Amino acid sequence: xxxxxxxxxxxDFLIMFAGLGIIMLNQYPKIDYTPIPWALxxxxxGIFIQLFxxxxxxxxxxxxxxxxxxxxxxxxxxxxxxxxxxxVPQLRWLIIGMLVMVAVLYFxxxxxxxxxxxxxxxxxxxxxxxxxxxxxxEIGGSKNWLVLGPFSVQPSEFGKILLVLFLAAFLSDHKDxxxxxxxxxxxxxxxxxxxxxxxxxxxxxxILMFVVQRDLGSALLxxxxxxxxxxxxxxxxxxxxxxxxxxxxxxAVSYAFFSHVQVRxxxxxxxxxxxxxxxYQVVQSLFAFAAGGVWGTGFTHGHPGLIPEVHTDFIFxxxxxxxxxxxxxxIMMVYVLMFYRGIMVAMxxxxxxxxxxxxxxxxxxxxxxxxxxxxxxxFLPLTGITLPFISYGGSSMVSGYIMIGLLLSLSxxxxxxxx
Amino acid sequence: MGHNDIKKYILHCxxxxxxxxxxxxxxxxxxxxxxxxxxxxxxxxxxxxEALNVVRGSILDINGKELATSEKPGERSYPYGAVMAPVTGxxxxxxxxxxxxxxxGTDLTGQSRQMQMLGPIGQALQSGRGxxxxxxxxxxxxxxxxxxxxxxxxxxxxxxxxxxxxxxMVSKPAVDPSNVEANWKELTAREDSPLLNRATQGLYxxxxxxxxxxxxxxxxxxxxxxxxxxxxxxxxQIGKEYIGESHGAVHGDHVTLEDAVTESCNVTFGTLAxxxxxxxxxxxxxxxxxxxPIESEFHESKCHLPQFLKLGDGDTAQVGIGQGExxxxxxxxxxxxxxxxxxxxxxxxxxVEEVTSPxxxxxxxxxxxxxxxxxxxxxxxxxxxxxxxxxxxGTGGAAAVSGVRVTGKTGTAENSAGADHGWFIGTAELPKRxxxxxxxxxxxxxxxxxxAPIASQIITAMRDR
Numbered sequence: 001x002x003x004x005x006x007x008x009x010x011x012d013f014l015i016m017f018a019g020l021g022i023i024m025l026n027q028y029p030k031i032d033y034t035p036i037p038w039a040l041x042x043x044x045x046g047i048f049i050q051l052f053x054x055x056x057x058x059x060x061x062x063x064x065x066x067x068x069x070x071x072x073x074x075x076x077x078x079x080x081x082x083x084x085x086x087x088v089p090q091l092r093w094l095i096i097g098m099l100v101m102v103a104v105l106y107f108x109x110x111x112x113x114x115x116x117x118x119x120x121x122x123x124x125x126x127x128x129x130x131x132x133x134x135x136x137x138e139i140g141g142s143k144n145w146l147v148l149g150p151f152s153v154q155p156s157e158f159g160k161i162l163l164v165l166f167l168a169a170f171l172s173d174h175k176d177x178x179x180x181x182x183x184x185x186x187x188x189x190x191x192x193x194x195x196x197x198x199x200x201x202x203x204x205x206x207i208l209m210f211v212v213q214r215d216l217g218s219a220l221l222x223x224x225x226x227x228x229x230x231x232x233x234x235x236x237x238x239x240x241x242x243x244x245x246x247x248x249x250x251x252a253v254s255y256a257f258f259s260h261v262q263v264r265x266x267x268x269x270x271x272x273x274x275x276x277x278x279x280y281q282v283v284q285s286l287f288a289f290a291a292g293g294v295w296g297t298g299f300t301h302g303h304p305g306l307i308p309e310v311h312t313d314f315i316f317x318x319x320x321x322x323x324x325x326x327x328x329x330x331i332m333m334v335y336v337l338m339f340y341r342g343i344m345v346a347m348x349x350x351x352x353x354x355x356x357x358x359x360x361x362x363x364x365x366x367x368x369x370x371x372x373x374x375x376x377x378x379f380l381p382l383t384g385i386t387l388p389f390i391s392y393g394g395s396s397m398v399s400g401y402i403m404i405g406l407l408l409s410l411s412x413x414x415x416x417x418x419x
Numbered sequence: 420m421g422h423n424d425i426k427k428y429i430l431h432c433x434x435x436x437x438x439x440x441x442x443x444x445x446x447x448x449x450x451x452x453x454x455x456x457x458x459x460x461x462x463x464x465x466x467x468x469e470a471l472n473v474v475r476g477s478i479l480d481i482n483g484k485e486l487a488t489s490e491k492p493g494e495r496s497y498p499y500g501a502v503m504a505p506v507t508g509x510x511x512x513x514x515x516x517x518x519x520x521x522x523x524g525t526d527l528t529g530q531s532r533q534m535q536m537l538g539p540i541g542q543a544l545q546s547g548r549g550x551x552x553x554x555x556x557x558x559x560x561x562x563x564x565x566x567x568x569x570x571x572x573x574x575x576x577x578x579x580x581x582x583x584x585x586x587x588m589v590s591k592p593a594v595d596p597s598n599v600e601a602n603w604k605e606l607t608a609r610e611d612s613p614l615l616n617r618a619t620q621g622l623y624x625x626x627x628x629x630x631x632x633x634x635x636x637x638x639x640x641x642x643x644x645x646x647x648x649x650x651x652x653x654x655x656q657i658g659k660e661y662i663g664e665s666h667g668a669v670h671g672d673h674v675t676l677e678d679a680v681t682e683s684c685n686v687t688f689g690t691l692a693x694x695x696x697x698x699x700x701x702x703x704x705x706x707x708x709x710x711x712p713i714e715s716e717f718h719e720s721k722c723h724l725p726q727f728l729k730l731g732d733g734d735t736a737q738v739g740i741g742q743g744e745x746x747x748x749x750x751x752x753x754x755x756x757x758x759x760x761x762x763x764x765x766x767x768x769x770x771v772e773e774v775t776s777p778x779x780x781x782x783x784x785x786x787x788x789x790x791x792x793x794x795x796x797x798x799x800x801x802x803x804x805x806x807x808x809x810x811x812x813g814t815g816g817a818a819a820v821s822g823v824r825v826t827g828k829t830g831t832a833e834n835s836a837g838a839d840h841g842w843f844i845g846t847a848e849l850p851k852r853x854x855x856x857x858x859x860x861x862x863x864x865x866x867x868x869x870x871a872p873i874a875s876q877i878i879t880a881m882r883d884r
Binding site: 175228231232233234235275276283286287288289290291292293294295303306320324325328329332335336339343346347352355356359362363366367370373374377379 | 422424425426427428429430431432433436437439440443444446447448450451452454455456458459461463464465466540
């Protein structure tokens with residue numbers, strides 16, 4: 001049974017090579033072979049890691065990694081098709097991501113110990129988020145990039161990890177306080193301010209990101225994470241209610257004062273009012289889904305290039321066009337399965353802290369997928385964010401693999417004597 | 420507060436997110452299956468024209484004359500230029516497309532609906548050349564009508580009354596479709612809107628041509644009969660306002676309904692409209708389908724009707740003579756005329772006769788369909804008789820053609836923008852087919868003098884073929 005998971009990894013890379021093969025055939029007679037060595041390297045590394053997960057006596061979850069590789073393979077072939085220039089960089093990021101994941105697994109015990117230092121984590125979270133608030137550079141409409149020499153990093157991608165870790169540590173440590181020491185105010189149960197203060201800070205930062213950086217996607221994700229984590233840690237509906245009031249107020253105020261928020265919202269309400277102007281991207285995305293229909297136009301046979309920025313935020317539209325409803329269904333199903341496995345890992349953890357961390361990462365990835373898929377289909381207002389493991393982006397790829405690495409290390413069955 | 424509680428709350432959150440995801444999935448199914456056809460048909464969707472490696476199919480007229488052709492991918496020529504512009508529409512990478520180029524875009528690039536259903540398998544069957552689209556348009560009649568409009572602005576629609584086939588659809592001014600993309604900015608800014616297909620998208624007050632509908636409605640509502648005689652003093656006083664006759668005519672003491680149509684008597688029709696009140700008029704316009712959009716192969720402007728129930732007497736009387744807020748398209752007026760020679764039935768107007776593959780295989784053929792029954796066969800006969808009298812003895816004499824039963828109704832629409840628009844709507848029973856037509860010449864004065872002679876030219880040409 002365990003070794004059969006290797007078959008899944010093989011299928012993932014089969015998809016990658018089949019896709020790359022089709023693209024190279026299309027290029028005939030001027031075939032660009034450069035992605036091949038990188039792809040072979042990624043495949044070798046992937047199979048090696050899966051073997052390591054199977055053979056290692058850790059009882060790790062062996063199903064999550066093949067699913068992540070599935071997303072990565074789809075991402076690679078979509079990039080090779082949409083932006084051939086970015087195919088090799090993405091393969092490189094994939095390999096770096098997998099190596100980082102191996103490192104995380106290797107140092108898993110030390111990392112698990114570090115998870116308990118809540119205040120250090122809290123300070124780190126603040127620093128990382130403030131870094132981009134203060135030094136952020138604008139790339140592609142969002143001021144959430146840090147430029148470090150030749151690299152551009154999106155700190156919010158890593159802030160996401162720290163946020164989950166910090167909230168998990170804070171909540172598992174203070175849950176009794178948060179639960180017991182409370183005052184009743186109207187129908188709300190309120191804890192003392194100093195316990196809720198960190199949460200307020202996180203929410204506040206989310207709003208700031210919303211307004212200052214124009215990074216609506218990350219802001220929404222951060223906010224959802226804060227609410228989910230708080231609820232999972234305390235089970236208090238009052239927090240959820242306060243948070244909802246907070247976000248509604250924040251949204252209303254930013255709608256009233258900031259034009260970019262208004263624009264996003266109006267596009268969502270009626271994209272046809274300015275279909276060739278500001279709503280162009282969303283409208284083209286809708287056309288892409290319509291063109292795909294049930295079966296899709298077939299790989300390389302659609303026109304997803306009509307959507308601006310299709311290789312990052314709108315990659316799901318390209319999948320919807322070329323692989324149709326079938327492709328969308330498969331992708332969404334695998335996200336659900338990955339989420340399910342993640343929650344199962346959380347359920348198996350012996351420590352509350354670990355349970356919260358595992359559940360936090362699972363829900364973070366799942367919510368991120370939900371937010372961007374809902375955005376590009378106009379189900380919700382569009383908030384730019386990457387589709388985990390599929391969209392182009394180094395920061396997003398590496399941070400995703402860090403999360404998976406931590407999740408896998410938490411899936412190790414701890415021996416009862418604590419050795 | 421134990422570990423198990425946390426797990427319980429985690430499950431709550433998980434179930435919540437799963438439900439959100441499921442709803443989202445349901446929405447995507449809706450988007451890609453149910454909403455997809457209307458999104459694909461959206462005029463802003465240029466995907467249908469994006470098959471870059473395909474030689475676009477030709478657009479042909481009913482006799483096989485080429486209206487638009489391509490020799491190689493990305494190139495397109497329009498032999499008839501501006502004459503066929505409202506029919507073929509235009510095409511451009513940046514500007515999207517309009518007309519047949521837009522509506523039949525998937526056919527012209529060879530992406531048949533059946534092949535789209537097959538998805539990727541269909542791609543394997545995609546040929547290098549698109550399908551040819553044969554229209555119901557007769558290029559000779561189209562050219563004749565275009566020339567007949569001279570330097571005037573206006574529109575001409577000619578329909579086959581029995582099938583709904585559009586034989587000619589002229590709009591002036593028009594631009595050669597091959598020049599549209601290069602001059603896009605200037606053309607869209609021009610005040611005379613040369614890219615607007617006036618035949619289906621131009622909105623005009625119907626003037627006296629609407630009287631054929633009012634006469635039908637008055638008989639239907641039983642507010643008059645064929646024997647009643649009206650008294651026309653040249654002026655209908657309504658409170659402080661009045662409706663007059665054009666050129667100060669006085670039609671006398673014994674005006675029957677037939678005389679009123681023949682002489683286009685405003686007093687009689689103002690009176691009839693007031694007798695029917697807003698409600699009767701609203702029902703009549705509804706019955707003739709002025710509120711119902713047409714699902715067909717052209718883009719149509721929605722007709723503008725007043726809020727009948729809120730109209731005062733004066734405005735109600737104005738409806739009866741086609742003035743006031745009522746705005747209609749020439750296509751709708753041609754359809755109205757067609758009902759009277761087709762036993763009270765209006766057919767769905769259509770443009771695409773058949774779609775054939777590059778090797779000549781017929782992929783799809785039009786099947787004329789009934790749009791709606793707007794009046795009874797018997798009443799259609801009566802009104803048609805009135806309209807015949809308009810041409811024989813009345814204001815539409817200029818439309819008469821020997822050897823053909825021609826019916827018609829003239830109209831002169833006052834408008835705020837300048838001189839009156841001249842209308843002529845009607846039908847002709849040719850040896851082989853019955854046609855209905857509508858001609859509007861903007862700012863030309865009376866319909867009987869400018870528009871009716873164009874009808875005569877068209878009918879003569881069609882009789883002699």
